[in-house]
Amino acid sequence: MLLLGFFLGLAVGIGFWVWQQVQLNRYLGRIVRPLTSHSYKMGLLLTPGLWQEIEMVKQKQQDLHQSLQSYQDLLNFAPVxxxxxxxxxxxxxxxxxxxxxxxxxxxxxxxxxxxxxxxxxxxxxxxxxxxxxxxxxxxxxxxxxxxxxxxxxxxxxxxxxxxxxxxxxxxxxxxxxxxxRQPLLDINQARDRSFSDLAHELRTPLTSIRLVVETLQNRLEPPLNRWVNRLMQEVDRLISLVQSWLELTQMEANPSTQLQAKAVEVRSLIASVWETLEPLVQRQNLSLAYSGPENLWIKADPARIYQVFLNLLDNSIKYSPSGTSIYVQAKILSPNNRGNAAPEVLEINLIDSGVGFSEADLPHVFERFYRGDKARTHSPPDNNSIGAIVGNGLGLAIVQQILLAHGGSIKAMNHPETGGAWMQIQFPEVMANSLSQDL
Incomplete structure (x- = not known):
């Protein structure tokens, strides 16, 4: 009886558990059935839009690929x-x-x-x-x-x-x-060689023409000698042009061998150049305003540096209005000022109150024979002008080459206060005794 009661209770328990599972499955089925039907219907509604979006993405991808291919084709045929x-x-x-x-x-x-x-x-x-x-x-x-x-x-x-x-x-x-840029540089070098060869060939006949003109000067009486004097000016101008070109070519070919470096006191040299230009200065009532240390020594070729300041100051005098000043500002840039461990550099700024350079001309002012804004072009040579010999279109090119041969640099700008030309020069060979003498 005990065994029979145990099996009877086990059967009743298993039946009750099965009944509960069946009821639970029916309940879950009633809940899930509406949701599944709704989701299926929503899926049917969303499927056309989804496929449409997929097609649009594919089309955009194809368009982008075609654009990329077009850009690559263009770059393949580009000259750079x-x-x-x-x-x-x-x-x-x-x-x-x-x-x-x-x-x-x-x-x-x-x-x-x-x-x-x-x-x-x-x-x-x-x-x-x-x-x-x-x-x-x-x-x-x-x-x-x-x-x-x-x-x-x-x-x-x-x-x-x-x-x-x-x-x-x-x-x-x-x-x-x-x-x-090599083809362009090769063309420029070939051009320079051609001009140098031409300059060598012109120097001898020009010298002969000058000798003939000198002979005529001594034999002609006024007013005929006036024409001979004008002819002499033009011959001297051509000779100066040829000589300047030859000097520029030699400095470019052998920059170091063309220099005879010595100790040069910059302040005294600038004063000497200003005295040379005194006739032009008095005519326009100009003054020189210098600021900076009095004793500034650099290691350079005195004749070449003199030529640099002669050309720059002559240009400033030509383009300065009457009664104004030309400013020369000198200072020593120490390594701390420039943020590196390089040696000291002498910086000299020459500033006038003229019309300055046009923005289009600034990148080209040191090019040979460059003629830009008429306001900054040289006027016809004058008998009393020291710069009549310099103004041949090579002056600033020679200045730049001289400074490069010394390891220096020059930069052309317009000064924001005066509105005139602003030439900034830097010399790297500042001598130690310049500081001791200044102190």
Whole structure:
């Protein structure tokens, strides 16, 4: 009886549990059935819109791919090189011009390789890093020495002067436009050689013509000698032009050998130049305003530096209104002022109150024979003008070359206060005794 009661109770418990599971499943079925039906109906309603969105996305993707392909085709036919690197300086893409300029024969479209593996150029790598760090476009010009795998062809490859313009792109990428400036430089060098050869050929006949004119001056009486005097002025002007061109060519070819460096006291030299220009100064009632240390010694060629200040002060006098001042400001830039460990530099600013330079002329004022704004062009030579010999279109070009030969620099600007021309000169060879004498 006890065993029968146990099995009877077990059967009743199992039946009750089964009944509960059936009831629970029925209840869940009643709840889920309306929701599933609704969701299915909603899915049917949303499916056409979803497919439409998918088609639109696919179409946009195709349009973007076509645009990208069009841009790549344009860049491939562009006359300048272009390359693009990712955040790790891996070359992603470059056009045909960049492959030719940088000798990227080892790179194939679709490859992703480090740029430094393909192009051994520190300048290009530094330009890219600087662009990425500063997030600003950069421009740099340098001489590129290509490398080549085939040793037999190394002798046929020559160095190129390149100019690169970079721009930052999203996700750390950088794009670089490359311009091969070597053909232009070769043309300029060929032109300069032609002019130098012509100048050499002209010097002898011009000297002969001058001797003939000198003979006529002594034999002709007034008023006929007036024409001979004018002829002498023009011959001297041509001789000066030829000599200036030859000097400029020699300084460019051998800058260091053309200098005889000595200790030069700048303040006294400027005063000597001003005395030479005294006739022009008195005619226009001009004055020289100097500010800075009295004893400034530099290591330079006295004759060449004299020529620099003679040309610059003569130009300032020509374009200064009567009764104004020409300002000469001198100061020594210490390493602390320039934020580096470089030696001290003497900076001299020459400022006049004339019309200044036009914005279009400023980048070209040191070019040979450049003629820009008529307000800043030289007037016809005057008998009493010291600058009549200088004003041949080569004056500022010679000034720049002299300073470059000394390791210095010159910059042309317009002064914000006077509105006139502002020439800023820097000499790196400041002698130590300049400071001791000043103290």
């Amino acid at each position: 090189g272009y390359l693009q690197v990712d955040e790790e300086n891996q070359l992603l893409w470059c056009n045909q011009q960049a492959q030719q300029i940088l000798y990227l024969q080892r790179w194939q479209p679709g490859q992703v390789r480090l740029l430094m593996e393909l192009v051994r150029s520190y300048e290009l790598d530094h330009l890219i890093e600087q662009t990425r760090d500063w997030q600003k476009s950069q421009v740099r010009e340098w001489v590129f020495h290509p490398t080549y795998d085939n040793a037999e062809e190394i002798s046929t490859i020559k160095s190129l002067t390149l100019r690169a313009s970079s721009l930052p792109l999203p996700n750390g990428q950088v794009g670089v436009f490359l311009e091969n």
